[in-house]
Every structure is written in C-alpha cells, then in structure tokens.
Amino acid sequence: MTAATFLLATLSMLGAAIYLVKKTRGFISATSMLLGFLLLLYGPAYLVYMLYYNQNSLIYRELMKTPHFVEATASLNLAIAITYLGCIFGIELIDRLAPRKAKKLVQTLEHWNADPIRSTSSVDRWLIAANAVLIAFMAWTSIREDHVAVILGFLETANSQSAKDQYRLLHAGSASYAYRVALTSIAPFLLTWSALEGLIKRNWLLLASACGVFALTLLGRMETLSKVPIALLAVQLGLAALLSFRNRNGFRLGAAAVAAVVILFYPLVVISIPEASRATSVIDFFFWRTFIISNEVLLEYFSAIPYYISHTWGLNIRVLAALLNEEFTPAYEQVSLLWRGQAGSTSNAMFIADAWTDFSFLGVAVTSVLAAGLCRMIDVIFVAEGKSPMTIGLLGCSFAGIVQLMLSSIQSAMLSGGLASIPLTVLVLSELTNNLRLRRELSPGKETLSPKK
Structure with a gap:
C-alpha cells in the first residue's frame, strides 16, 4: 500500500x-x-x-x-x-x-x-500619494517599536547561536499585523512599480518616494532578525530588473540564480x-x-x-x-x-x-x-x-506570495503574501485613475465637439 x-x-x-x-x-x-x-x-x-x-x-x-x-x-x-x-x-x-x-x-x-x-498614464499622483501614506505608517511603526535599537541589540548579542535565538524570540518582528502585511507585500509592490514608472517618466518625486519606501522596507526586513525576508526582497528586486528586459528561463538564468543565492545567503547565514x-x-x-x-x-x-x-x-x-x-x-x-x-x-x-x-x-x-x-x-x-511597471511589480510580488504558499497557509499567502491583496490594490488604483480621468474630461469649461453628420 x-x-x-x-x-x-x-x-x-x-x-x-x-x-x-x-x-x-x-x-x-x-x-x-x-x-x-x-x-x-x-x-x-x-x-x-x-x-x-x-x-x-x-x-x-x-x-x-x-x-x-x-x-x-x-x-x-x-x-x-x-x-x-x-x-x-x-x-x-x-x-x-x-x-x-x-x-x-x-x-x-x-x-x-x-x-x-509600457508606462501607465495618469497613475503618478496616486502612486506618490500611496507611497507617502505608506512611508508615514511604516516610519511611525518603526519609531514606536524602536526597530533600530532591536537590530543593534541583535548585532551586539553574544556570538553564540543560543543567545541569538533567545534574543530573536524576545524581540524580532512587529506586533502590528497591518505593518507586517505592508512590509511583506504592499511595500515591495509599490516600490517596484514606482521605481520603474519614475525611471521611465523621469519623475524625480516618484523616484524619491520609492527610495523612501525601500529604506523603510529594508529596515523592517532587518528587524525580523531573519535571513529569508532580506534575501527575498533582494530576489524580488532582481526578478523585477530581469523582467524589465527579458522573460525566459534558461541555463544562464539558472547559473545566475545559483550565484545570487550564494552571494545573498552566505553572509546572512554567517551573521x-x-x-x-x-x-x-x-x-x-x-x-x-x-x-x-x-x-x-x-x-x-x-x-x-x-x-x-x-x-x-x-x-x-x-x-x-x-x-x-x-x-x-x-x-x-x-x-x-x-x-x-x-x-x-x-x-x-x-x-x-x-x-x-x-x-x-x-x-x-x-x-x-x-x-x-x-x-x-x-x-x-x-x-x-x-x-508594464505594474505587471513587473505584480510578478515580483507573486513570487513572494508563492514562496509563502510553500511555507504557510493559503490564507496567509493571499493576505500578507499578496496573492489576493496586491491584485485588489491594483484594481483600486486603476479605478481611482479612471475616475480622475473621467472627471477631467467632464469638468466644466471644457468644450465637447459633436461630430458633423
């Protein structure tokens, strides 16, 4: 049997x-x-x-x-x-x-x-606004929970596995579920989308907001005191960079992935x-x-x-x-x-x-x-x-969500992993952009010409 x-x-x-x-x-x-x-x-x-x-x-x-x-x-x-x-x-x-x-x-x-x-038109303002809200929320949480002190305390802990495990058990990770969802799914997605949109359009304000999201995301990942979140963020950004140019698996891509794993994980494991x-x-x-x-x-x-x-x-x-x-x-x-x-x-x-x-x-x-x-x-x-920047960011986020599927429940992968929450975020931003465009077209003072019969 x-x-x-x-x-x-x-x-x-x-x-x-x-x-x-x-x-x-x-x-x-x-x-x-x-x-x-x-x-x-x-x-x-x-x-x-x-x-x-x-x-x-x-x-x-x-x-x-x-x-x-x-x-x-x-x-x-x-x-x-x-x-x-x-x-x-x-x-x-x-x-x-x-x-x-x-x-x-x-x-x-x-x-x-x-x-x-292919860049998405009329989405810049909404992305900047979303990044600003995300930066304010993540910065407030990091300051309230003193993430910098947690990281420094871990680095200063005695150089033994038991001591680091004990410190990690007591201090690692935020107590806020909303922050954890933002850190693991929303932030990497908006970061990738905003960075690519900003580079294409030379929108420096959008790029600056993306840099702010990146800095706070990296801080939050480090505060988990774990290897995987940091490495996963690097893989997501690397995947986005790859998809900006090509989309095809092959021997060279496999060799590059193995090299990247070695480069990423060796120092993280040693630390x-x-x-x-x-x-x-x-x-x-x-x-x-x-x-x-x-x-x-x-x-x-x-x-x-x-x-x-x-x-x-x-x-x-x-x-x-x-x-x-x-x-x-x-x-x-x-x-x-x-x-x-x-x-x-x-x-x-x-x-x-x-x-x-x-x-x-x-x-x-x-x-x-x-x-x-x-x-x-x-x-x-x-x-x-x-x-487009949106689809590239979505695929990068899907990578993280699928990794979470391999390690956790489907409910967790849908919400904090982003398999459901990120597509819903895209739909909301797309709907806001479409409504703004319609309001502009229908705003008073604009003349509409009817076609001649």
Missing part, C-alpha cells in the same frame, strides 16, 4: 513537470513559479527525504516509532498527488473560463523580450548563525533548511492529524473561528507541542498542511485548485495586458 502511494506521488510529480514545460514553455509567470516551486521543494526533494535522507533526522526516527506512521506516510503521499493534480485542474479551469485572456497571455509572453515597457562560518557548514545548513525541514514539518502534520490531533473542520482558520465564537489555536503550535514539546516553537508547513488540518483530503484538493486558480488569474487578468 505504501509503495503504491509513493509510485502515485512520483507519477504526479512527473506529470506536473511535463505539464509545466508544455504549458509555460520556459516563460516566467505566476503559473510557472507556482509549479516550479512545488517541484523544487516537494518533488524529488520530498522523495529523497522520505526514502533516504530521513535517517539523519531525529524527528523522523521519533515519528517512525508511532503506531500510525505507515498510514500517515500513505496519506501524505496521496495528498502530494492530489496537490499536483489540483494545481493542474485549477490552471486549466481558469483557461477554460477565460479563453481569450489565456490566448492573449501566450502572445504577451512570446513578445515580451521585443516589447518596450545569524555564528557556528556556520565555514563554507561547507553554510551549504549544509542551506540544503537542510530549504529542502529537508519543509518536508519534515509536512510529515509532522500528517503524523499528528488525525491520530493525536483531530481535524478542526475550519477552526484552524482565525476568521472562521472568530465568527463561530470558538477559541483559535493554530495547528503549528499544537504540532510543535506534540512532537517537540515546545509550546513557544512553531512548525510552519506548506499550504496543504493547514488544509489537511481543517478538512482532510477535501481541504487539500480545494486549496490546491484555489492556489493555482489565483496564480493563473494574476496571469490572465494582469500579466496578459502587457509589459
């Missing part, structure tokens, strides 16, 4: 890889990033962990001793297969609902390299983890943290639920728990307490883990379709409109 489920998971990965190549043909889009990350983190890496590398894991050896380990492994394999099939179904569903937009998307991506960046000062230690840590931990935590969820922790049937969703007037206890705290005995520790896993916690296989299937559908809607609604 277990061998059959491993075979099913492997076949689903192979099918998804073939589908990715045929569907996206190497072009960078939200769709290709979603399937690409799934295959990178939960494809062969998942099989390597489950069938080979697991013997080096203390947690895995503990999980193997549980009486339901075989059933949990089979359930996880089935969930992985459902995830890939659900994503393919979600992509195809959107294409069937919007065939003209899907065809236009293909044409846009094919002509991306040859087309110049945050003093014991990993040697190059081999950094490589081992990066491999372990990127490819092993993500799959290990996923196995922890499926080994815990429903054998030791019952399915919550929606109460693991904060909003739904509040509406039902029920206590909200996040699944990552329960899973961490069960296997690690640490209530303060967290065990974040990819989006299907929370879906499994809430609604079993049905949750895995629905969230997989929804995640892929969201990414495909970003492509067919926005990216299909052409190469």
Whole structure:
C-alpha cells in the first residue's frame, strides 16, 4: 500500500513537470513559479527525504516509532498527488473560463523580450500619494517599536547561536499585523512599480518616494532578525530588473540564480548563525533548511492529524473561528507541542498542511485548485495586458506570495503574501485613475465637439 502511494506521488510529480514545460514553455509567470516551486521543494526533494535522507533526522526516527506512521506516510503521499493534480485542474479551469485572456497571455509572453515597457498614464499622483501614506505608517511603526535599537541589540548579542535565538524570540518582528502585511507585500509592490514608472517618466518625486519606501522596507526586513525576508526582497528586486528586459528561463538564468543565492545567503547565514562560518557548514545548513525541514514539518502534520490531533473542520482558520465564537489555536503550535514539546516553537508547513488540518483530503484538493486558480488569474487578468511597471511589480510580488504558499497557509499567502491583496490594490488604483480621468474630461469649461453628420 505504501509503495503504491509513493509510485502515485512520483507519477504526479512527473506529470506536473511535463505539464509545466508544455504549458509555460520556459516563460516566467505566476503559473510557472507556482509549479516550479512545488517541484523544487516537494518533488524529488520530498522523495529523497522520505526514502533516504530521513535517517539523519531525529524527528523522523521519533515519528517512525508511532503506531500510525505507515498510514500517515500513505496519506501524505496521496495528498502530494492530489496537490499536483489540483494545481493542474485549477490552471486549466481558469483557461477554460477565460479563453481569450489565456490566448492573449501566450502572445504577451512570446513578445515580451521585443516589447518596450509600457508606462501607465495618469497613475503618478496616486502612486506618490500611496507611497507617502505608506512611508508615514511604516516610519511611525518603526519609531514606536524602536526597530533600530532591536537590530543593534541583535548585532551586539553574544556570538553564540543560543543567545541569538533567545534574543530573536524576545524581540524580532512587529506586533502590528497591518505593518507586517505592508512590509511583506504592499511595500515591495509599490516600490517596484514606482521605481520603474519614475525611471521611465523621469519623475524625480516618484523616484524619491520609492527610495523612501525601500529604506523603510529594508529596515523592517532587518528587524525580523531573519535571513529569508532580506534575501527575498533582494530576489524580488532582481526578478523585477530581469523582467524589465527579458522573460525566459534558461541555463544562464539558472547559473545566475545559483550565484545570487550564494552571494545573498552566505553572509546572512554567517551573521545569524555564528557556528556556520565555514563554507561547507553554510551549504549544509542551506540544503537542510530549504529542502529537508519543509518536508519534515509536512510529515509532522500528517503524523499528528488525525491520530493525536483531530481535524478542526475550519477552526484552524482565525476568521472562521472568530465568527463561530470558538477559541483559535493554530495547528503549528499544537504540532510543535506534540512532537517537540515546545509550546513557544512553531512548525510552519506548506499550504496543504493547514488544509489537511481543517478538512482532510477535501481541504487539500480545494486549496490546491484555489492556489493555482489565483496564480493563473494574476496571469490572465494582469500579466496578459502587457509589459508594464505594474505587471513587473505584480510578478515580483507573486513570487513572494508563492514562496509563502510553500511555507504557510493559503490564507496567509493571499493576505500578507499578496496573492489576493496586491491584485485588489491594483484594481483600486486603476479605478481611482479612471475616475480622475473621467472627471477631467467632464469638468466644466471644457468644450465637447459633436461630430458633423
């Protein structure tokens, strides 16, 4: 039975890889990033962990001793297969609902390299206003929470992993949810859009506001005292720079991405983890943290639920728990307490883990379709409109949202990750711009000439 489920998971990965190549043909889009990350983190890496590398894991050896380990492994394999099939179904569903937009998307991506960046007219004032509001809010939060002192305190902490972990646990991260959403999704998007619009139009005020957003975003990312937020911001900006000129995956792009990862992560790992000062230690840590931990935590969820922790049937969703007037206890705290005995520790896993916690296989299937559908809607609604600062910024933000999907729930990826909040922001700004243009056209004092018959 277990061998059959491993075979099913492997076949689903192979099918998804073939589908990715045929569907996206190497072009960078939200769709290709979603399937690409799934295959990178939960494809062969998942099989390597489950069938080979697991013997080096203390947690895995503990999980193997549980009486339901075989059933949990089979359930996880089935969930992985459902995830890939659900994503393919979600992509195809959107294409069937919007065939003209899907065809236009293909044409846009094919002509991306040859087309110049098309600037959005009459949006400058709204971008400057949005940046000003964002700068005021982020600056006020940083001053109120004394982010500079937090960063300096971390750098001055004793040069040991335990001391830095303790300091990070006590001081890292803002307590404001609105600030965290702005920091992780809204700010990088407006920064990229504003910078490209300002460069094209030589609008120095817009560029100055973008610089202000960048400075406060970098400060906020540093205040998390973590490697990933800073590196993720650098990758987003690098992706935006790439998409300003070309849109195509290839060997050179892959080699450049590997080099960028080394350049970005080595100093960040050394600063945050003093014991990993040697190059081999950094490589081992990066491999372990990127490819092993993500799959290990996923196995922890499926080994815990429903054998030791019952399915919550929606109460693991904060909003739904509040509406039902029920206590909200996040699944990552329960899973961490069960296997690690640490209530303060967290065990974040990819989006299907929370879906499994809430609604079993049905949750895995629905969230997989929804995640892929969201990414495909970003492509067919926005990216299909052409190469512009807005679409480039949106793709960069989608990258961050998809990374959050790989590490957290779909609700978190939609809001703080930006997969839903950023498209809504675009629609609001577009609507404001259109209304302003209509008011100008209909304002008194302007003569309208009727055509001669």
